[in-house]
């Protein structure tokens with residue numbers, strides 16, 4: 001059955017486990033709430049008590065905003081469902097509760113975080129809650145350390161590798177983060193005044209070599225269960241609690257990729273707030289705190305390789321941070337934090353500063369000893 005607004009009520013009537021929070025015979029009110037590119041997200045409420053609701057995420061067999069001519073495997077939702085289960089197991093309460101998963105129709109039913117808003121919007125408004133960054137650091141630290149190749153038996157590592165062999169989504173990221181932005185590609189765009197800097201970047205062989213090196217790490221390193229899309233749009237904030245969503249890119253890979261995306265999006269927000277030193281200072285503290293709580297989780301594991309493991313994660317994370325910053329200035333998907341700046345000279349100042357830092361982080365990712373050193377340079 002094709003999942004649409006029209007077919008959903010009868011679909012749900014056949015799925016009692018997904019709708020168990022509702023009383024029997026409830027009349028559903030269904031609305032589309034998602035603003036994403038790939039999937040459809042619905043809110044299903046009890047028409048008589050709209051405060052009683054669930055969220056359904058559905059993956060059509062193509063890229064939602066492009067339509068059926070752009071096929072994409074619905075397996076992405078299987079990986080998301082598996083990741084939700086794993087996160088709930090190791091870090092209960094950090095993701096929405098999952099009520100049911102139907103791999104055939106590619107539907108996840110989950111807890112509706114009705115009161116929540118997207119972290120990116122908080123940062124844009126200058127609301128920077130360090131506690132949220134600490135929670136995300138802890139979330140990453142738990143998920144990464146508990147599944148890390150150095151901390152689990154080879155049988156368990158093999159199980160994770162098999163369960164999270166999400167190669168289709170991994171190769172999309174490889175293209176859009178590591179390759180397209182630094183070549184001539186039709187999806188690239190940038191603020192015209194940035195042109196000379198971008199041409200310089202594309203001709204910088206040292207940069208291109210490091211970008212390629214990091215791409216190979218991204219494609220081949222098998223370290224732990226990595227969310228794969230943990231930017232500030234994948235965190236919902238409800239009161240002072242952070243919940244992580246949108247794990248369809250989850251894979252067994254280089255865990256520093258999550259830190260990199262998360263840090264890069266805080267840094268992009270930092271550059272966007274150039275006239276607001278208080279917000280900038282809070283963003284810097286948040287970045288440092290993420291690493292604090294992250295490493296604390298690793299300290300709790302008893303591997304002898306701890307220090308070396310963390311150092312390696314850190315260096316790769318810094319390289320990924322740089323690439324994520326750059327692709328958000330040049331590639332297909334920019335961030336609202338910067339795109340919202342309507343004054344072009346002001347926008348260019350933010351973008352130029354971000355571009356400089358991004359380039360340095362990629363080229364020198366192996367030479368930074370600590371996050372504090374990077375924060376001090378800002």
Ligand SMILES: Nc1ncnc2c1ncn2[C@@H]1O[C@H](COP(=O)(O)OP(=O)(O)OP(=O)(O)O)[C@@H](O)[C@H]1O
Pocket residue numbers: 033034035036037038039040041055057096110111112113114116118233234245246247248
């Ligand atoms: N459990 C939930 N509770 C409340 N709102 C949610 C929930 N899950 C998703 N949403 C809303 O739907 C939006 C899109 O969700 P999600 O990012 O999972 O979809 P997506 O199609 O994979 O998006 P993208 O194209 O960005 O990858 C979220 O930004 C959020 O506003």
Ligand SMILES: [Mg+2]
Pocket residue numbers: 036038229246247248
């Ligand atoms: Mg998504």
